[in-house]
Amino acid sequence: MIQAFDTIVVGAGMVGAALALGLGQQGFNVALVDRASPREFQPGAAPDIRVSALSAGSERYLASLGAWPGILAMRATPYQRLAVWDEASSPLRRLLPSRLTEVEFDARRLGASHLGHIVENSITQRALWQAAEAEPGVTLITGHSVRDLSQDHRGARVTLDDDRTLEAQLVVGADGAQSRIRELAGIGVTRDQYQQQAMVISVRYRGAVEDITWQGFYPTGPRAFLPLRPAGDAYPGECWGSLVWYDQPERLAQLKAMNNADLIAELHRQFPERLPELTHIDAKASFPIARQHARHYSQERVVLVGDAAHTINPLAGQGVNLGFQDAQCLQQLLVEARAEQQDIAGLALRQAYEQRRRPANQRMMLAMDLFYHLFSNRIPPLHLARNLGLGAARALPFARNQVARYAMGLDEQLPAPIQGILNRLPRLGGL
Ligand SMILES: Cc1cc2nc3c(=O)[nH]c(=O)nc-3n(C[C@H](O)[C@H](O)[C@H](O)COP(=O)(O)OP(=O)(O)OC[C@H]3O[C@@H](n4cnc5c(N)ncnc54)[C@H](O)[C@@H]3O)c2cc1C
CATH class of the missing domain: 3.30.9.10 (D-Amino Acid Oxidase, subunit A, domain 2)
Structure with a gap:
């Protein structure tokens, strides 16, 4: 039997669960799939090792x-x-x-x-799962992973490991850094370990x-x-x-x-x-x-969000914050497309998503490296100044504060002179 949805979100981590919940609240019929099953919350237990x-x-x-x-x-x-x-x-x-x-x-x-x-990551995820379970538009399918994906001009189909097939207009890969959906859609990555x-x-x-x-x-x-x-x-x-x-x-x-x-x-x-x-x-x-970045954020009827699209150095703790921004952006575009009776997997929507999110994610990736260099002094200051150019060197004390604010999520924008520094930072090409 084939179950039909508007959207299938694969991966109910923090980002996928948030997106599915938001779409469900906006009247979309969403399947939210995760290979893991929920764990009970125990109030007195030691915290999970993964925190954000x-x-x-x-x-x-x-x-x-x-x-x-x-x-x-x-x-x-x-x-x-x-x-x-x-x-x-x-x-x-x-x-x-x-x-x-x-x-x-x-x-x-x-x-x-x-x-x-x-x-703790598991607490954010659990709270989102609880809200998603209470949302009539969301069908949460846990304990099953994705085995296959096919797509054509009519729609996309996802096959689970129990041979169940789900069908939708759009499949969202929110299945983390090793995304199976990204792989099945044939989307490559650039990666710098x-x-x-x-x-x-x-x-x-x-x-x-x-x-x-x-x-x-x-x-x-x-x-x-x-x-x-x-x-x-x-x-x-x-x-x-x-x-x-x-x-x-x-x-x-x-x-x-x-x-x-x-x-x-x-x-x-x-x-x-x-x-x-x-x-x-x-x-x-x-x-x-x-530092890993998908070469494209979409392919036909597949769109990537969160770590499936990008992973960054966790030193300033911004990974999931960026993923949530992807989810918000995609949700807004999907709501607009539906209101205008457009295909929710259409090229215009996918291009708009990529244009809005790729530069923002890329900026944060670069900011992480600049942040690291400005504080760790791995590159001696004079050498760094030479590499950045005289104007940038004069801006360094200012840059340090501004980059830290941006990298740690206190500011949403980098001032233009700092963006100039980022553009000149050595060894950061190819993202
Ligand atoms: C040491 C460390 C510290 C960090 N600290 C911070 C921090 O302080 N702040 C911050 O913002 N970020 C931090 N991050 C980054 C953050 O953890 C990630 O960006 C975030 O977890 C990504 O969320 P996600 O939902 O995109 O992916 P994930 O959390 O990886 O979730 C993916 C989900 O997909 C499911 N899945 C995978 N494959 C399949 C499949 N084939 N079928 C079905 N389901 C599947 C998985 O079970 C999982 O639930 C840190 C990362 C590290 C390594």
Whole structure:
């Protein structure tokens, strides 16, 4: 039997689930498919190892979908301050005033209650699934992966691993960085694997919930702290937190092989001094990091969103925030196309989507690299200045602050002079 829908969204991660929910609310008949099955939420359990900093823009989007209260009812930690600084042991560092080596943003100075929230990915996903399940326009199909895809001028068909066939005008690939839909549609990628990997460590620490998320840039990569909630009655006076250590894969393998007591000692030796006193390590995992961009965001009746379309260096935590922007943009275009009685997989819509989202995603990819270079001093400042040109060199102190604001999701636009710097940054062609 063939089940017919307006749209099939493959991948019910944070981005796919948000898009399907939004489309369902706009009266579309949507199938939302994921190979994973939902996990129960356990209030007292240790946090999931995968967490994301959600920007104020993402919070507004999730609130507009009605999913934000569900996230808050489970767990989310607001942060009021955000700091980044250079930990490079360069002789220059001691000569520079700290305002040049450290940048701190404070919500109070920006007239806001908070800068963003740290949320476990599974909680954002669960809140979206709950809302999607309550939405009559959305059919959630979990525990099944996509086996095949075919498309022609009449429509697209997706075959699942239980031989079920779904049919729709449009298929959205929201199935992550290794997207099967992207592969089945024959869309290639450009990919640049960073030499570093990211190791995430779930920890408990002594002290109150921190109101700050921070990141120190070392020559081998950044080391970051993200605050989470109190650890509960069983551990009075302790809180959960998430650490991220970027380094060479061999170094991270060495760290992963350590027992927890040795790793805690090493974290205190190697992390910035302001790391709170760690009491326990709950979990650790490392992730390869790559800058990957689909060559096209669509092919006939297939459109890509989120990590299926682009992955970026997670050092400023913008991946899912960009994915949510893709979802919002695509939803708006689909609603407009339907109102004008156009084909929702038509060329005009797909071109408009690509024109709006590709430059924005590309800008953020480039900003990540500039952000990294400006803080880590991997390229000596004079060399960097020479590469960027004299005008850009004069703009560097200004650039540092502006790029950090943009890269961390506080500003939506980069000022034009900084965009000029991005265009001149070496080794970033071919995206
Ligand atoms: C270490 C690290 C830290 C990060 N921190 C942040 C951060 O602080 N802030 C931020 O914004 N981003 C962060 N990111 C990036 C963020 O995690 C991703 O951008 C985000 O998860 C992408 O969401 P998605 O829904 O596009 O894809 P995914 O989360 O990958 O979801 C894809 C979904 O598709 C399903 N699927 C896959 N294949 C199939 C198939 N064949 N059939 C059916 N279903 C399928 C999967 O089960 C999954 O549910 C971080 C990334 C890393 C590696």
